[in-house]
Amino acid sequence: MATNLALDDGLIKEARQLGGQRTKKDVVTQALVEYIQRRKQLKLRDLFGTVDFEDEKVFSQRDAGDKVSDRIDSPQGINQQLGSFVGHI
Numbered sequence: 012m013a014t015n016l017a018l019d020d021g022l023i024k025e026a027r028q029l030g031g032q033r034t035k036k037d038v039v040t041q042a043l044v045e046y047i048q049r050r051k052q053l054k055l056r057d058l059f060g061t062v063d064f065e066d067e068k069v070f071s072q073r074d075a076g077d078k079v080s081d082r083i084d085s086p087q088g089i090n091q092q093l094g095s096f097v098g099h100i
Contacts, residue, residue: 018035026038 016039018039023035023038026032026042027035030038030041032038032041
């Protein structure tokens, strides 16, 4: 779809240098991909703590005496798991 945009030439130049894109179209496309990816990550993060589930692994970790921060059912454990998961998206 053809679209005319007034873009900041300095931002485009910096983005091309950082990302290695050759064209303005490639820069804008990559920026949109990353924007969408980030918004999906934020929505996923907002879901943590809203779903109740029972998982055998959670109970086995709790019974094994693991530190609270290592358990996925604790706030610290959820943040730790979320951080490693979001880093791979």
